[in-house]
Structures are given as C-alpha cells and as structure tokens.
Amino acid sequence: MSTPDLLGVYRPGRSWLHRTPAGAKLLGLLGLGVALALVPGRVTWVAGCAALVLVLGVALSARLPLRPVARALRGILLLGVAVAAYQWWRTGWELALGVLATLVALVLAGLVVTMTTPLDAVVDVVVRASRPLARVGLRPEWVGLAVALTLRGIPSLLAIAVETRDAARARGLERNPRAVLVPTVLRTVARARQTGEALAARGLAD
Amino acid sequence: MGTAAIELREAGVTVRTPGGDPVTILRPTSLVLAERRVAVIGANGSGKSTFARLLNGLVLPTSGQVLVDGLDTARDGAAVRARVAFAFTDPDAQLVMPTVAEDVALSLRRLRLPRAERGRRVREVLARFGLDHLADVSVHALSGGQKQLLALAGVLATEPEVLVCDEPTTLLDLRNTRAVAALLAGLGQRVVLVTHDLDLALEAERVLVVDGGAVVHDGPAADAVAFYRDLMGAAPEARP
Numbered sequence: 001m002s003t004p005d006l007l008g009v010y011r012p013g014r015s016w017l018h019r020t021p022a023g024a025k026l027l028g029l030l031g032l033g034v035a036l037a038l039v040p041g042r043v044t045w046v047a048g049c050a051a052l053v054l055v056l057g058v059a060l061s062a063r064l065p066l067r068p069v070a071r072a073l074r075g076i077l078l079l080g081v082a083v084a085a086y087q088w089w090r091t092g093w094e095l096a097l098g099v100l101a102t103l104v105a106l107v108l109a110g111l112v113v114t115m116t117t118p119l120d121a122v123v124d125v126v127v128r129a130s131r132p133l134a135r136v137g138l139r140p141e142w143v144g145l146a147v148a149l150t151l152r153g154i155p156s157l158l159a160i161a162v163e164t165r166d167a168a169r170a171r172g173l174e175r176n177p178r179a180v181l182v183p184t185v186l187r188t189v190a191r192a193r194q195t196g197e198a199l200a201a202r203g204l205a206d
Numbered sequence: 207m208g209t210a211a212i213e214l215r216e217a218g219v220t221v222r223t224p225g226g227d228p229v230t231i232l233r234p235t236s237l238v239l240a241e242r243r244v245a246v247i248g249a250n251g252s253g254k255s256t257f258a259r260l261l262n263g264l265v266l267p268t269s270g271q272v273l274v275d276g277l278d279t280a281r282d283g284a285a286v287r288a289r290v291a292f293a294f295t296d297p298d299a300q301l302v303m304p305t306v307a308e309d310v311a312l313s314l315r316r317l318r319l320p321r322a323e324r325g326r327r328v329r330e331v332l333a334r335f336g337l338d339h340l341a342d343v344s345v346h347a348l349s350g351g352q353k354q355l356l357a358l359a360g361v362l363a364t365e366p367e368v369l370v371c372d373e374p375t376t377l378l379d380l381r382n383t384r385a386v387a388a389l390l391a392g393l394g395q396r397v398v399l400v401t402h403d404l405d406l407a408l409e410a411e412r413v414l415v416v417d418g419g420a421v422v423h424d425g426p427a428a429d430a431v432a433f434y435r436d437l438m439g440a441a442p443e444a445r446p
Contacts (some may be wrong), residue, residue, distance in 0.1 A: 009344045011306045019437050119303055120311045124321060141315065148312070152304055159346070194299035201264055201292035201300075202361060206285035 010118050017062035017112070022121035023128075025113045036102050051105035059112045069111060076107045101141055102175025114151070123148050145204060149195070158189050211240040212261055212290070212398075214367065216270035219256050220393035231256045233420040234270055238396060245407035245427065246400045247434050248416035257416055258372045258400045262290035268430060274368070288316075291395075295373040297350075306348070306356055307332065307341040313363045327363065335359040335389070348428035353381025368396045375403055404431050 011020070017025070030035040032051060039047040059069065080103045088096035114122075124133070130140035164184045173179035201203050218234035232253045239261075248254040259265035260272050261280035263286045272279040274286045280413065294300050303309040310328045324430065332338040335355050340348065353372055360370065373392070375383040387406055390397055399406065406414050413430030413439065415423035423433040 010342065012342045068305070118311075119305075119308050120324070121321070123315075144315075148303065152302060155304075155346075194294075194296070195273070195302060197264060198294060198300040199302065200260060201287070201294070202313055203284060203287040203364070204312070206287060206316075 009115070011065065011068075011115050013063060013116065015060065015062040015116070016112065017116045020116075022197055023125045025077045025117055026125055029113050031110050033106055036106065041098075044102065045094045046098075048098045048101030048105060052108070053113060054103045055105050055109045059108060062112065062116055063114065064115055069115070071107070072111055073104065073107060074163065076103065080104055080194055117152060122151075145199070156191065160184055160191060163187075211238060213238045213273040213274065214260070214267075215271065215273065217260060217272050218269040219253075219260070219265060219269040219284065220268045220309065226268070230419050232260070235421050236270075237414075237421065237424065239396075239412075241411040242396055243410040243412075244396075244398045245410035245413045245430075246398065246416060247402070247407050247413060247430070249438065252261060252416045253419040254400050254416040255372050255412075258292070258370050258398065259446045261368070261370045261398060262287050262292045264292060264396075270290055288364070289366055290368040290370060291361035291362050291364070293354075293358055293369065293371045293374050295376050297353035297377075298362065300357040301345045301353060303345070304341050304346055306337055309345060309356060310360050310363050331363045340385050349382070351378055351385055354378060354386055355389065362395070363395070366395060368398065369393065370398045370400075372400045373402060374399070375401065377408065402436070 032055075036047060036051055080100045083103070084096040084100040087099050125178060126147045127140045127144035128137065130143040133143060134140055161180075161184050165180050167183070168174055168176065170181040171179070196205070213256050214235050214237050215233040216236050217232070218230070219232040220230050222228055235257075246254045246257060256265055260267060261274075262277070263272070263283040266272075266280050274289055277285050277289075280285050301309050303312050307328050310331050311324055314324045314327055317324075329338065329341070332341055335358070335361060337352065337356060340352065340356075345353065345356065354377075357369075358369075358374070369390075374390075375386050378386060383403065383406075387403075388397065389410075391409065399410065401407055408427045408431055410427050413423075413425065413427045413434075414421050415430050415434045417437060422437070423430050425433075
C-alpha cells in the first residue's frame, strides 16, 4: 500500500538550499506566508503567480525530484481547483487564480523546506525558538517533539485511513461510511496511545 | 554494561473495570533478575506483557515495588528508563520519525548532545545494526525485519544497561526472526525477552513461565519450556 506523502520526506543533497540553515528556511517560509496573506485582494493573482514562479525556481535550483513533488501536490491541487472554481463563479477569475496560485505556492514552499531539511534540524530550531516558553513551564524539548509528531502524524493518519478503506472494501462495505469512519477513529486513537507509550519507553516524555 | 539488577518485591498489578470491580493482571511477585538472558513465556493474556512493562516503569505496580539498581520505578521513572530500554512487538508503533536516521537521532535527543555529535552517533549506531545504507530511507519503505532492527537500534542508541523486549519476533518471518535473535544474542546488555518462540526461550539462562497472572515456574530454560508445554497440553511427542 502506498502511503500518501503530503508533507514530503527529507531527501539528502548538496544544493545551496540543503546547505542553508533550517532556521533561515523556516523564517523564509513564514515570511512568504505573511507576505501573501497581506496582499490586497485585487492583486492577489499577481502576487500568487509571482510566488509560485519564485518557489518553483527555488525547487528546481535545489534539484528536487519532480515526481514525488507532483505526487505530494496532487491532493492540494484538487482542493485548490475546487476552491478556485467556486471563487470564479462568485467573484471572477482574478481571485480564483490568486487563491489557487497562493495555495499551491505555499504548499510547494513547505514541501521544498521539508524535503531539503532533516526533521531533526527543524526540531532543533523549534526547541531553540521555544526556550522563552520555559519561563511559563513549557519544556522546549516537548514543544519540538510535538512539532515532529504533528508532521509525522498527518501521513500516519492518512495511512490508517487508506488501510481502513481497503479493509472495508475487502468486506464489501465501501459504501458504508461508518465502516470506514469508526475504525479509522478507533485505530487513530489506538495508534496515538501506542506512540505515547513508545515515547515514554524511550524516555522522551521524562 | 549490563550490570543493573531488577528486583520485584511483592509487585502486583490490579485494575478496576468500568463497573468498579477489581481485576488482577499480575499477582504479587517477588524475584530478582540478574542473569544476562532471561525469557518470559506464557499464553496470550497470561500477564507476561504487564510483567515486562513493570520492568521499566511503563506500568507501575499497584502493590509492592519494582527496583532497578535500587531505583524505584514509581519514584525514579526517568532514571529507570535511562537504564532499562523497551522494545515493542509492533515496530510501527515505535518508529516516530520519517526516516531511519532521524528516528535514531530522536532517541539521542534525551542525551542533549550537540547536533554534530548526535549525527556521528547516529551513523555509528546505524552501522552497528547494518542499517547505514538505509539512513535516509522513509521508515514506511522498510521491511518488517528492517523496522524491528531499527526499533531495536533506536532504543539501544542511548546504551541502556537492560533491554526488555515484548515479543520482538512475533510479526517476523523466519529469516528476520533469526536476524533479530542473532542481534539479541550478541548484545552486551542484559536482555529480558517476552516471547512465544520456544527456540528463542531455550537460549536464555533463565525462563519464567507466566500463567493466570502469576509466575508459575522459574528455572533453567529446558525445564521451564518442558513445564510450559505440559501446561499448554502440548508435549513435544503429542504434537504433529
């Protein structure tokens, strides 16, 4: 069974982007998101398309393999097209194109960061950035671990959903939403408990 | 390495059902585990996994005490888990990070090493477990045997003194079972192995048989395995 790889897995390399510190890449991603959110509505399409071209250029210059990137983008593209079609109908092509381009640019930028940065380095940055939270009793290592688990948890959740759907299909129950939803929720909770127990066993919760 | 002795002093586990009725999972047990290789065998639901979880504080006794080098699992959980590592039956539950190297690095975070030193230790551990060629591979892409080896590498990366394994070969084929058995046999650590694999149990110095929430036999491997076969009504000569 192939696991949907929404967030991309780190791919080692020697490109300029691989060598760029994780903190700088995360700041760049944050800056891009904030900048695109602040763009006025009427020029969203210009900013969105410019951002998409910029991020595509960055991805190509980092020599990221195109097939896994395209596979990871497939799901968000379908969603983006549906949202854009609605926007086109409600407000016109400019906003529709702007929404689609912005969405794809941001997801692609996120993929470029995760595919060129080891998660370990991302956790290091989060731990450093969370140090002030220690004053209010939050342990920075736990914040870093929470971020890592979130990034890892989304593909795991999708894998469970795909497995459960296949199991329902094998029993001829693919048209019964309860046969997919209930086991997916129960298995997700069970997996969360197992992961918690495994982290405790490794002393990471101490 | 491998010097920590584990002592159970009347340690028992009782839980309450939603209706409030007490159910005994493990009856009060007293023993000391000081051998290099100890196996724990028993039927499904006999209490052997609870017994294993007591040893590194994943489950706390509801009566009595479990001591590791004199440290109480209830009071000194973190120090106990630094000495006693635990590997689960299903490695998928234990592998947390996206790639092989990152998962081993996660274990090492507890040691608060600088990133470069952590990276060096990761490479060293992966080479020791024959996983170095898979360092940047997604954990989803590994075979069952590779996942179990990685899970063991992850818990052994911090060099604990004792390794407790809960049925580490149950989900593996014969080749991978042998690979994991060979790995466990070569470890410098004390190993407490919960298993249904009686061939593996026969290699231990001491075997505990757990049944109905109690240790019903404790002795050399051959005697204990024979006792267990009788208990299960499956003496070797009666088997097909």
